[in-house]
Amino acid sequence: xxxxxxxxxxxxxxxxxxxxxxxxxxxxxxxxxxxxxxxxxxxxxxxxxxxxxxxxxxxxxxxxxxxxxxxxxxxxxxxxxxxxxxxxxxxxxxxxxxxxxxxxxxxxxxxxxxxxxxxxxxxxxxxxxxxxxxxxxxxxxxxxxxxxxxxxxxxxxxxxxxxxxxxxxxxxxxxxxxxxxxxxxxxxxxxxxxxxxxxxxxxxxxxxxxxxxxxxxxxxxxxxxxxxxxxxxxxxxxxxxxxxxxxxxxxxxxxxxxxxxxxxxxxxxxxxxxxxxxxxxxxxxxxxxxxxxxxxxxxxxxxxxxxxxxxxxxxxxxxxxxxxxxxxxxxxxxxxxxxxxxxxxxxxxxxxxxxxxxxxxxxxxxxxxxxxxxxxxxxxxxxxxxxxxxxxxxxxxxxx
Amino acid sequence: xxxxxxxxxxxxxxxxxxxxxxxxxxxxxxxxxxxxxxxxxxxxxxxxxxxxxxxxxxxxxxxxxxxxxxxxxxxxxxxxxxxxxxxxxxxxxxxxxxxxxxxxxxxxxxxxxxxxxxxxxxxxxxxxxxxxxxxxxxxxxxxxxxxxxxxxxxxxxxxxxxxxxxxxxxxxxxxxxxxxxxxxxxxxxx
Numbered sequence: 410x411x412x413x414x415x416x417x418x419x420x421x422x423x424x425x426x427x428x429x430x431x432x433x434x435x436x437x438x439x440x441x442x443x444x445x446x447x448x449x450x451x452x453x454x455x456x457x458x459x460x461x462x463x464x465x466x467x468x469x470x471x472x473x474x475x476x477x478x479x480x481x482x483x484x485x486x487x488x489x490x491x492x493x494x495x496x497x498x499x500x501x502x503x504x505x506x507x508x509x510x511x512x513x514x515x516x517x518x519x520x521x522x523x524x525x526x527x528x529x530x531x532x533x534x535x536x537x538x539x540x541x542x543x544x545x546x547x548x549x550x551x552x553x554x555x556x557x558x559x560x561x562x563x564x565x566x567x568x569x570x571x572x573x574x575x576x577x578x579x580x581x582x583x584x585x586x587x588x589x590x591x592x593x594x595x596x597x598x599x600x601x602x603x604x605x606x607x608x609x610x611x612x613x614x615x616x617x618x619x620x621x622x623x624x625x626x627x628x629x630x631x632x633x634x635x636x637x638x639x640x641x642x643x644x645x646x647x648x649x650x651x652x653x654x655x656x657x658x659x660x661x662x663x664x665x666x667x668x669x670x671x672x673x674x675x676x677x678x679x680x681x682x683x684x685x686x687x688x689x690x691x692x693x694x695x696x697x698x699x700x701x702x703x704x705x706x707x708x709x710x711x712x713x714x715x716x717x718x719x720x721x722x723x724x725x726x727x728x729x730x731x732x733x734x735x736x737x738x739x740x741x742x743x744x745x746x747x748x749x750x751x752x753x754x755x756x757x758x759x760x761x762x763x764x765x766x767x768x769x770x771x772x773x774x775x776x777x778x779x780x781x782x783x784x785x786x787x788x789x790x791x792x793x794x795x796x797x798x799x800x801x802x803x804x805x806x807x808x809x
Numbered sequence: 810x811x812x813x814x815x816x817x818x819x820x821x822x823x824x825x826x827x828x829x830x831x832x833x834x835x836x837x838x839x840x841x842x843x844x845x846x847x848x849x850x851x852x853x854x855x856x857x858x859x860x861x862x863x864x865x866x867x868x869x870x871x872x873x874x875x876x877x878x879x880x881x882x883x884x885x886x887x888x889x890x891x892x893x894x895x896x897x898x899x900x901x902x903x904x905x906x907x908x909x910x911x912x913x914x915x916x917x918x919x920x921x922x923x924x925x926x927x928x929x930x931x932x933x934x935x936x937x938x939x940x941x942x943x944x945x946x947x948x949x950x951x952x953x954x955x956x957x958x959x960x961x962x963x964x965x966x967x968x969x970x971x972x973x974x975x976x977x978x979x980x981x982x983x984x985x986x987x988x989x990x991x992x993x994x995x996x997x998x999x
Contacts, residue, residue: 435959474929474936475848480840494865726969727969
């Protein structure tokens with residue numbers, strides 16, 4: 410560990426935290442030698458150090474009395490867990506496993522509230538993608554040495570309240586975010602042929618739809634977008650001070666670093682309900698949306714820029730564990746980005762779709778479900794108002 | 810304190826490392842952590858099962874054994890401290906309504922006399938009660954250290970910088986000792 414800041418020349422006495430680390434054998438050799446040398450010369454620090462040791466002995470000897478008489482047999486415990494998992498498999502739709510068994514009991518109002526939170530989380534996901542993004546127009550593309558395509562999604566359980574309360578979730582507190590839609594005219598109600606002309610990848614459509622959904626696709630062209638995030642050290646310092654992390658070193662190379670995310674043109678296809686009337690029974694019929702977009706491309710100003718910002722964020726002491734998990738899930742090498750999931754609300758399963766791995770999410774309390782996967786550098790997502798995982802997967806697997 | 814060297818720098822052998830292998834390696838640690846908080850075998854086992862169920866459902870994005878261990882301990886700590894707070898609330902309600910609080914925990918000290926067993930149980934209840942009163946983060950630091958996590962693992966599990974763990978832990982220990990000694994003195998006076 411780096412406890413160098415404890416050895417300030419102007420301060421004759423050492424920080425007590427250093428004595429705690431010394432006691433726990435968590436200092437480097439040079440730090441230990443420096444601390445021990447100082448202790449030989451400083452009576453005040455020696456007294457502090459003895460007090461730290463005595464406190465530790467007292468506290469942990471108390472906690473040692475709390476240990477169990479015996480730990481249950483691991484094999485039996487594993488068998489019990491396996492039985493529980495098998496039970497869940499039998500009682501849930503497909504192999505979808507519940508994050509919590511309680512969500513079915515939630516009231517509609519609560520479900521609505523969490524629906525809003527879920528959208529907030531999607532916004533955070535978008536912000537995270539934006540976090541790893543874009544250059545201003547004046548910077549040449551060849552300066553962007555590091556890049557990756559989003560290829561995988563890592564579900565991350567988060568506490569929505571914790572994330573939304575943190576200053577660290579908002580990239581605007583660390584710099585300037587600019588998102589620009591492509592400045593291109595696109596047809597408002599395009600035909601399939603028009604869509605195929607516009608996008609630069611094969612358009613796939615499902616041959617299987619959930620019952621009640623009409624096979625009358627309406628296409629919407631997404632013109633593409635580019636988001637830029639420019640790190641601003643002054644803004645970041647202000648946010649860090651406010652969060653109590655003012656003493657954290659801010660790597661010089663981050664100031665002015667530019668990150669971009671580029672999403673090429675894609676398409677959203679809407680499948681409406683089969684019935685046309687306005688009565689309640691019809692309104693409850695299923696609808697389905699399908700999105701196909703090229704895998705977002707993420708770039709940074711130099712070879713290490715993406716790793717630099719990730720490492721910096723992860724080093725912030727007051728980064729909440731959930732936001733930390735989100736950052737930790739960004740894996741530049743494998744092209745992985747986090748898929749934030751509010752705790753205990755969405756049932757999640759990793760599934761195989763058309764031979765690749767995807768993530769299926771359903772919520773039976775508000776009858777919603779979706780699936781997302783990436784194949785051949787195209788991200789596909791289906792969202793529908795049904796929580797029947799089998800039906801969603803059947804649609805996903807029928808895309809041709 | 811359980812002293813167990815961290816596998817922090819060891820990469821996970823294969824992505825497909827069996828779930829059973831992870832369970833076998835860490836179940837005792839997770840169980841002990843939960844037991845320290847709850848003092849009940851059934852509750853500790855329930856918590857440990859829930860931790861591994863979550864691991865099974867959505868495996869964490871961990872590239873080293875240290876990260877994996879820190880994730881498991883973090884989930885176990887959150888669940889255990891929630892359970893501890895629930896216990897404390899129940900105990901308060903029972904005491905307010907004049908009921909006798911049932912204290913399990915360390916009553917299985919075979920060789921001890923009934924009086925000694927009662928003292929041990931009361932001390933365990935006091936330790937847990939003081940732990941429950943601490944600010945949440947301080948509860949986590951002490952609990953994680955008490956089961957032998959390294960500073961790097963505590964940092965990963967709680968989202969603070971490794972360099973800050975010594976100071977944060979020191980403050981938590983002092984606060985715990987101060988409150989414990991106050992409560993113990995009051996208890997003895999009664």
